[in-house]
Amino acid sequence: MEKRSFDTLIIGAGGGGLRAALQLSQAEARVAVVSKVFPTRSHTVAAQGGVNAALANVLPDNWHWHMFDTVKGSDYLGDQDAIEYMCRAAPRAVYELEHFGVPFSRLETGKIYQRAFGGQSRDFGGEQAVRTCAAADRTGHAILHSLYQQNIHARTHFFDEYFAMELVQNQDGYFLGAVAMNIADGEPILIEAKTTILATGGVGQLFRTNTNALVNTGDGMAMALRAGIPLQDMEFFQFHPTGIAGKGMLITEGARGEGGYLLNGDGERFMERYAPNAKDLASRDVVSRAIATEVREGRGVGPNRDHVLLKLDHLGADIVKKRLPGIRDMVMTFLHTDPADTPIPVYPTAHYTMGGIPTDRHGQVVVPVQQGAEEPVPGLYAVGECACVSVHGANRLGGNSLLDILVFGRAAANHVIEQLKEQRYHQPIPGDAADVALERLARWNRQGKGESIAALRAQLTKAMEDHCGVFRNEDVLQEGQQAVLALRERLQDAYIDDHSQVFNTARIEAMELENLVDTALATVSSALARRESRGAHSRIDYPERDDQQWLKHSLFSLEDLKMDYKPVRMKPLTVDSFPPKKRTY
Amino acid sequence: MSELARLRWKCRRGMLELDLLLRAFINGGYAQLDAAQRARFDQLLDYPDALLLEWLMGRIRPTDKDVVQLVDKIRAAAAP
Numbered sequence: 001m002e003k004r005s006f007d008t009l010i011i012g013a014g015g016g017g018l019r020a021a022l023q024l025s026q027a028e029a030r031v032a033v034v035s036k037v038f039p040t041r042s043h044t045v046a047a048q049g050g051v052n053a054a055l056a057n058v059l060p061d062n063w064h065w066h067m068f069d070t071v072k073g074s075d076y077l078g079d080q081d082a083i084e085y086m087c088r089a090a091p092r093a094v095y096e097l098e099h100f101g102v103p104f105s106r107l108e109t110g111k112i113y114q115r116a117f118g119g120q121s122r123d124f125g126g127e128q129a130v131r132t133c134a135a136a137d138r139t140g141h142a143i144l145h146s147l148y149q150q151n152i153h154a155r156t157h158f159f160d161e162y163f164a165m166e167l168v169q170n171q172d173g174y175f176l177g178a179v180a181m182n183i184a185d186g187e188p189i190l191i192e193a194k195t196t197i198l199a200t201g202g203v204g205q206l207f208r209t210n211t212n213a214l215v216n217t218g219d220g221m222a223m224a225l226r227a228g229i230p231l232q233d234m235e236f237f238q239f240h241p242t243g244i245a246g247k248g249m250l251i252t253e254g255a256r257g258e259g260g261y262l263l264n265g266d267g268e269r270f271m272e273r274y275a276p277n278a279k280d281l282a283s284r285d286v287v288s289r290a291i292a293t294e295v296r297e298g299r300g301v302g303p304n305r306d307h308v309l310l311k312l313d314h315l316g317a318d319i320v321k322k323r324l325p326g327i328r329d330m331v332m333t334f335l336h337t338d339p340a341d342t343p344i345p346v347y348p349t350a351h352y353t354m355g356g357i358p359t360d361r362h363g364q365v366v367v368p369v370q371q372g373a374e375e376p377v378p379g380l381y382a383v384g385e386c387a388c389v390s391v392h393g394a395n396r397l398g399g400n401s402l403l404d405i406l407v408f409g410r411a412a413a414n415h416v417i418e419q420l421k422e423q424r425y426h427q428p429i430p431g432d433a434a435d436v437a438l439e440r441l442a443r444w445n446r447q448g449k450g451e452s453i454a455a456l457r458a459q460l461t462k463a464m465e466d467h468c469g470v471f472r473n474e475d476v477l478q479e480g481q482q483a484v485l486a487l488r489e490r491l492q493d494a495y496i497d498d499h500s501q502v503f504n505t506a507r508i509e510a511m512e513l514e515n516l517v518d519t520a521l522a523t524v525s526s527a528l529a530r531r532e533s534r535g536a537h538s539r540i541d542y543p544e545r546d547d548q549q550w551l552k553h554s555l556f557s558l559e560d561l562k563m564d565y566k567p568v569r570m571k572p573l574t575v576d577s578f579p580p581k582k583r584t585y
Numbered sequence: 586m587s588e589l590a591r592l593r594w595k596c597r598r599g600m601l602e603l604d605l606l607l608r609a610f611i612n613g614g615y616a617q618l619d620a621a622q623r624a625r626f627d628q629l630l631d632y633p634d635a636l637l638l639e640w641l642m643g644r645i646r647p648t649d650k651d652v653v654q655l656v657d658k659i660r661a662a663a664a665p
Contacts, residue, residue, distance in 0.1 A: 037594075037598070037599075038595075042599050045600060046599055046600040046634075141633070145633065213597075213600055214597055214601070214604045214608075248601055249601060329642045329644055330642060333606070333641070333663055502590055505593050
C-alpha cells in the first residue's frame, strides 16, 4: 500500500479545514488536506448569512455582548471559556479574511457592512445589535474560495477526491494519521502524520428532509466513534420549520413574515390552535412541532399525508415576485409551480449539527479518563461542525457557524504548531494499522445478494425524521433507537453490485451509510437519554429545562452504546460567568 | 462507463440544490447528449457552485448559447 508522510493531516476541506491548513502551511509545516470532493465544492459554499463580530461599524457593539447572546442562545449548554475566546477573537478573524481577499460588502464610510440577525442584542439582552459581516449573500462561497487560493499559494498538499476511511492509532492511543481511498482508482493510501485534524462538517443527511449537501454524512464523527472517541451533545440538531417537502431546501421565515401562512390537509390554518397570538410567526420550534403534530395526527397533505402547505398566493403576484424572488425561483425550478398561484408543500428540515467530537478551545479532542477530569487525546484535533467545542451548546445563533470554523480552525493550527516544535520525528506505525480500513474495503468488494444501500438509507433517514426529528417523547425515541439498531444489523447483510475500481460511487455511498448509521445511533440514543427540553432538543413529555439534572454535556460511546456526562464549563476566561436564566426573546 | 462514473462524482457539490438538479440530470437527460454536449457538461461542472446555482435556478442567463441550451436541459430534468 502506498504511504505518504506529513506533519499534519487535515480531513475535510471546508472553511475549518482550510483555515487550519493555511495557518500551518504559513508556519512551514508540511500539511496534507484530504477531501472527498474538490475542495471548493465543500458545504461551506452554501453558507449565505455571514460572520458575527462585534466591530461596531453600524451601531455600538462589544465582544462581551456577543458572548452573552451566544451563551443565552446556547440555552446555557455552551462552554463559557470557549465562547469568550471565540467572541474576543471574532474581529481579528474578520480582518484576516479581508486580508485573504474576501470581498466584504461595504458601508458608505468604507467600513465593513454589518447586518442585523436574530438572537443578537446590545447591552446584554437589550435592543437589536448589528453584528453580522457579509459578502453579499455569498459569504461562505467567498471565504472558501479565498482560503483555497491562499492554501495553493502556501503550498498545502491536496488529496482531492480521496475518501478517508479510518483513523490510525498505536497501542498507546496516539493518533498517527488515517487510511484513505483514492476515489479515482479505488487504491487505498496510508497517510502518516504527527497530528491529525478532523474537519469533515455536519451530518444533516441523517434526516430525510434536510438542507445539507449530499456530502454531509458525518464521516469524521463516525471515524472518531469507531476509534473509541465518544460524541458529545448529539441530541441537539437545529431544524427550520419550513423546508420544501421531500427535497429539504429552506423557505426562509421571510415568507411568513410577508403574510404567508400554513394549511393542513383539511384546509385549516392550524397555527391558530398552537399559537393564538403569534400564529404562523411563533418561534421556530413551536412552528416545527405544530407541523409534525398535524402530520402525525393524520391531517397532512398529499397522497401520503406527509407534509403541510405554505400559502402565499393570497399576497398577490407582485408581492411574491418583488419580496420573495429567491423562494419563487427555487420553487419554480424544483416543483415547476409558481408560489404566486400554488401553495408550497413544506415540512421541518434539518439544518445544523450542534453536537460532535468533544474538543477543548484549542481544538484538541478530549475524553474523560476514569473518574477524573477529561484529557486531550494525543495527536487528534477536530474543528468546525464535526466538533463540539462547545460554543453552540443546545442551539446555534445565526452567523456563529462561520465564526466557529475560522476561530477554531486557526486556534487548532496554532496549538499544533507548538506541538510540532516538540516532536521532530514520526512515531512508528504499527504493522496492522491499516487492517481495519482494508477489511472495510474488502467487505464491500464481496459478491452476494442482499439489501440495497439506497433502500436502507431511505429507511434510516425516514426513521430519524419520524422518531428523532422535531417531535420527541420517550416512546417515539425508543422506537427510533430500535429502528436504527435494526437497520445497523441489516447493513451487515447489504451488498453492492458494482465492484469496479474507477470512481465507484456505490462503494462510497455504502461507506457513507455506515457513517450515517453510527451517527444516527449516537443522535437517537442521546435524545432518548436526555429527559428535559433545552434549545433544539424538545421533549413533549419533559417540556421544561431542568438545570438541576441536565445542565451537563452528553457523551455517547459506540461500545455498549454507553451514555456518559460531563459538566458544562460555566467559568469564562476573564469575565464573570453568565448563570442560567429563563430564556425569553 | 468509467467516464460516467467520474462525472457522477463530479456532480457531488457543496449545495443541496445543485446535488439534486445535477443528480437528476446525470441519471436522466445526460444519456441523450451527443459527444460534444457531454464534453460541455463536463466543462460546466468546472464552474464554481455559486455561479452554477445562479444559472440553474434561472436567475442569470449564461452568455454562451450552448451553455444556455445545457442549462435548460438540466432545469427540465428537475422532477417535481
